[in-house]
Amino acid sequence: MEFRLLGPFESRHEGHLVEVGSRRQERCLLGVLLLDLGRLVTTDRLIDLLWNGCPPASARGVVQTYIGRLRASLTPYGVRISTRGDGYLVEADGHRVDVAEFGALTRQASDAADPAERVRLLDRALALWRGPLLADAADDELRERLQGTVEELRLVGIELRAEAQLALGQHARAIAELIPLTARYPTREQLVATLMTALYRGARRADALRLYRTTREVLVNDLGIEPGSRLREVHRRVLRGDDRLDRPGRPMYEVRVRDESLPWNVGGHPALEFCNTFAGWRHEPPLPGSEWLRGYRTLAVWAGHVGLIDDVSVSRLLHLARHDPGQAEAVLTEARALRAELYACLTDPANGRAFDVVARHAEAAARTLVFRREADGRGRWWPDLAAGLRLPLHAAAWSAAQLLADPRRLTVRVCPDEHCGWLFLDEGGLRRWCSLGTCGRRAAQAPCRSA
Structure with a gap:
């Protein structure tokens, strides 16, 4: 059926x-x-x-x-x-x-390096979309509770396809598809930035600048915030007539989930991805090595993306964070500090103080774990939702403890590029860089050092 x-x-x-x-x-x-x-x-x-x-x-x-x-x-x-x-x-x-097929195709497209293949997969995925989830059986409130991420996944798919279209020089098609969406979602900065780039490539510089002014007015008047760094950077380049906006095929080494930019997966373990601090190679700004944990929302979405918590928990955390931003910010600060100590553990095994800090976090996490058995009989330990906003922090700490107790820790490597430093598993002893597509060319003469 x-x-x-x-x-x-x-x-x-x-x-x-x-x-x-x-x-x-x-x-x-x-x-x-x-x-x-x-x-x-x-x-x-x-x-x-x-x-x-x-x-x-x-x-x-x-x-x-x-x-x-x-x-x-x-x-x-x-x-x-x-x-x-x-x-x-x-x-x-x-x-x-169709919902499962839609998600699988979108994830395949996100992982595809070839923009033509990405467009092909996303065309197939988006062709499945006939309207809102269970349009004749669920109201908006129930639809959000059932699968609030479906609409988000559709928008991410459209954004990914538009970026791939730009890489293929198909800016006219991207413009036609994005204009009605930016009107419907005027605060979705990723959509706006992509449409501005497409308009610029289509010799519609004035329209691109007008779109930025309109978007900024909505963000300031409705939400009380200024546009984010990426949208401001696109605006700056449009103003300057920067030729980099005309270059198709610029690689984007990031994963976008729920409109959050997460680090490209090269580590092979959630605890390593937690330490790999740069999302989006060749973005300007930010520079390599900059912060990807920009907000608590990013932390929660990342924990769900790497499988440390489930989608229901992610949605619950985002709801809690909106109602208690102060506590969310405090947890985010603690998560950044834990990440620094974990990085020290993995790169300096003699750093006993760092190991003690991570151990204390892991002990606190262990007290929140509950065992859940799936329908197929298998089970695993999950951080309990009762932990509230600290849930992703506990999940990261428990993942870190598992890696530090695993013999695979001895195969962790550090990318030799001075601008990188990403960590990754090298169980076969064959890899020399975190990713050949990002900094491997510059590091071609330097062997990776063992962490």
Whole structure:
């Protein structure tokens, strides 16, 4: 079976439409299960979502009735809804869900070095988008709770595709696609910066400058903030007529998740990525070696991206940070200090003080861990949400402790380039630089030193 959740709910078997769920809540319930295809969803969570936290006394019986109807509709097509404990799951069994396919294609595109391949993958991903998630079965509030990252992932995909189009010299296509989006999302600086670059390349310098002025007015008047460093830098280059804006194919060694720029993954372990401080090679500014932990939001998104916490925890942390920015900033400062001590541990094994600091953080993290077993029987330790805003700090500390106790620590290397210093695992003893695409050319004569 093929299930389409991006837009109105739709199910198909061998290309033919299949009517499933005569009631909106039935389709919504099935959509929730399909978003976690192959994983258990508890009855309490289904009830909470379907009735938005205010269920009737009969809610549990209603859910059981819906499940029975859905089983009757789907069993003839080989779709199994299993009961496990106090919950349900749709067995994977090779069924396709467009949300999962969309995410997989977007992640593949993010990792693709060739801009033409990136455009091809993102064209396929964005073609799956028929509208908001479960457009005919969920309201906006429920949609945000179900999968608030889907819309964000779509925007990231559009931004990635536009940057790849610029690398291929397709600025006219990028302009046509980005203009309506920047009107809808006027504070999304990544979109604006890319559109300004495309306009400049299309000999529309005045339009690019006008767009910057409009965006700055919205940011200042509505949010009370000035544009970020990247948008200001694009504006400066447009004003100067900088020829670097005309150069297609400039590599971007960064990963963008939830509109956050994270370090390019070269370390091979989350604790190493935590130490690799530069996101976005060949950006000006910032210079190599600069800070990527610009805010607490970046820390939380990074922890989710490298798998130290789950997406639900990331969304919860972003919500908490908006309501308590002072505490969020204090945790961020502590995380930066932990990162410096971990880097010292990995590059100077004789630094006992640094090891003691990391150990104390790891001990605090260990007290927050809870064991969760997945539907397939496997399990792992996760930092508990009860840790609040300190959750990503605990997650990073626990990951650091695991690496320091692992024999692989002896294979950690330091990139020899004086402007880099990134850490990476070299278990085969063959790598000489963190990434040949970034600084390897300059460091070609210098061997990496063991950390």
